[in-house]
Amino acid sequence: MTLTFRRRPAHAGTPTPADRRQGAVNATMAPIAIGQILASVESMTIGRLYRRDNLLRGVSARGARVGTLRHRLLTVLDSPTTPQILAAVNLVSATALLLGRNRRPVQIASNVVIGLCNRLNEIRTPYGRDGADQMTAVITQYRSLSALIPDAARSDDLFLRAVNYQAALSYFISGISKAFGSSWVQGDALGEIVRTQAYGGGPAARLLRDRPRLARLLTWSTPIWEASFPLIYLLPERWGRRALWGVKGFHVAVAAVMELPRFVWGFTGSHGAVGYALSRQRLPSSNVERVVLTATAAVALTAGTYAAAQRAQDRDRRAGLKGSVLLELEDGVVEYRHVPPTDPSVDADTAPVVILEAGLGNALDAWAWVADGVSHSAHVLAYHRRGYGRTTSSAAPGRAVEALVRTVGSSGPLIAVSHSIGLLVLAGYAGGQVDGRAFAGIVLVDGTDPDLFDADRADRRRVGTYLQSQAHTMFAALSGVYNFAPNAVARQTRYEPDQQNGTLQFIFAPRNVYRATREYFELPTAGAIDALRDVPVRYLVASEENAAQQESLARKLAAEHRLVPTSSHRSVIGFRGNATQVVSVIEEALDRVR
Structure with a gap:
């Protein structure tokens, strides 16, 4: 077998x-x-x-x-x-x-x-x-x-x-x-x-x-x-x-x-x-997978490219005849916009000079409604601080403002107007002299309380919350999603088309997001209240969103207090009607210092 x-x-x-x-x-x-x-x-x-x-x-x-x-x-x-x-x-x-x-x-x-x-x-x-x-x-x-x-x-x-x-x-x-x-x-x-x-x-x-x-x-x-x-x-x-x-x-x-x-x-x-x-x-292999991945990559690339093109277009606009101007300093340039008095009866050589100090990460375009109203009888200066926009100079805000005031050539009184964290920037130079003159008045629009700001930066949870919001903003900036999805900037601002698009593109520019994050940690608060109290005429304009907080800050500053009803922190200067009320307060301050 x-x-x-x-x-x-x-x-x-x-x-x-x-x-x-x-x-x-x-x-x-x-x-x-x-x-x-x-x-x-x-x-x-x-x-x-x-x-x-x-x-x-x-x-x-x-x-x-x-x-x-x-x-x-x-x-x-x-x-x-x-x-x-x-x-x-x-x-x-x-x-x-x-x-x-x-x-x-x-x-x-x-x-x-x-x-x-x-x-x-x-x-x-x-x-x-x-x-x-x-x-x-x-x-x-x-x-x-x-x-x-x-x-x-x-x-x-x-x-x-x-x-x-x-x-x-x-x-x-x-x-x-x-x-x-x-x-x-x-x-x-x-x-x-x-x-x-x-x-x-x-x-x-x-x-x-x-x-x-x-x-x-x-x-x-x-x-x-x-x-x-x-x-x-x-x-x-x-x-x-x-x-x-x-x-x-x-x-x-x-x-x-x-x-x-x-x-x-x-x-x-x-x-x-x-x-x-x-x-x-x-x-x-799956053709469906290739189609999905290719479509996803194409959408992401298109959105990012479109956002970059929109930001480039806005930079070109600001560099044009109706845009901003560059002032050369020793170590770079400062981007600014100067609007002289529009009333022919006002003497430009003696008219007041109003300096506008923007909030954290915000564009000078954010002052469009305010600048339009105030320029009737005064010079208006809005600028971008170091690291923002086309500004390349590392000069401190006080040094940049002094150089800008000299370009105006007016001997009139100086008034400073700030929004949000611009209060802390303003406090760095408002108590001293600019071009040999002291500030005659200040108007603080929904200003940041230095004491509360110190408490925020000392609280790890609140710092984390801020970094979280900045990470979201950076993601939106890089992906370009802000051009297609609703966002707080678009909801709370209603400027003319050029300024509206400029504000949006500026806030969501990656460079400005990064600079805003750094500025949040760099701004000093020591002596801010005392420096602002040294200015003779003081007004504080509050949004309804932060009414109680602003009322407390006004008491610390011994400032005249005004409330803009139904406004939010951004819309207080972003809506024409709200900005008109802010302008009326600035004009009241101007009447007192003339």
Whole structure:
């Protein structure tokens, strides 16, 4: 008897593309199923919280008109027994999903039911969801939608790729958002979380409370790795999968600290799809992906290019005949605009000179309405401080103002008008002499209180909040999104078209954003109140937005106080009607110093 052995094909143990897809779907669905089983069991044990007088009571019927079919249906949804029924249905579906490994119809049907139950719960009580709940909802919805594609292979492939993109985007955006958050920038976020009553009772939370340096290190490292998550696709598959296990460990640690066992499953469910993408060298290329990436890059490039062109156009405008002028100093130039008196009966050689000191990061165009009104009987000077606009001189504001006053050639009294943080700039030179003359009067428009400003800069949280806002502004400046999306500058300013566009482009110029950030920390406050009180005539104009704060500042300065009703910090000089009221106060000051 002769024994013969058949050689096993070399590829017999290699999983096929279909095996890899199904394995990735299973790896995505299993954590979702476990998370939903835990959530269902939890819901079935807290029935008392769903009563009409308790925390998780239904509120969906409140906005519906009584007597309508919609109101009757939502009233049923708000019933305390409805969440229990939905939890039982969800439990059965989640169990079927967990046991339905390699059974595509079972997985799809279970996802549809789970998604529906969760959506009804969200309508009934539209709060209390966390990131894991949101990721679970995304995955179940993607699975339901992709099931509409008849071809199973294409359906599963599209589902996994969609979840993978969602996971990468979620981690990246989460990291960027934390980087803009003040408590994360300052390293306090995790420490604050473990000191709360809700999340600070576990042993892991107590460990972090006892080790603040470790809590701070973990706080700083979290946004770094989240924002860096897309780099995982550049690693060899073996190292990418190891990095993915590290991310799983992060979620387990978070769940341990906050004692939220359900927190793990929603996010780790997406890791099955990420693992599928990491084996990209064995996957067929997708024209859809190339189209999406190309379109995204094209939109980003177009928006950024358009913004740069708009800023260049504004610089050309300001350099034109109706724009600003450059004054040469020893170490550079100062950009300014001088408007002489427009009333022919006013003697230009003896007319008052009004210096306009802009707020933080603001353009001289922001004074357009005020300058137009005041120039009837006075010289008006507006300029850009060092680092802003076309100004290249590093001269201190007082030195620049003195040089500008000399160019006017008028012997009339000097009046200084400031907006916002311009008060602190003004305090640096208003108490002394300019071109041999002391200032006769000042008008402070919604000025920054030096004492409050010192308190802000000494508070790490408030500094973080400011840096967060500047980071948002810089992102808008670089991406050009400010030209297309509503923003506070556009809402609170209504200048003529040239000035309106100039103000917008100036504020969102990256160079000016950077300079404003530096100026925030550089401006001195010592002696500011005393220096301003040395000026004989003092007025303070307050926006309604900061009325109480400005009233307190007026008392410190012993200044005449005026309120511009219905105005905000920016619109107090950005709307013509508000600016007209500011002009009337300036004219009152001019009448007193003539």
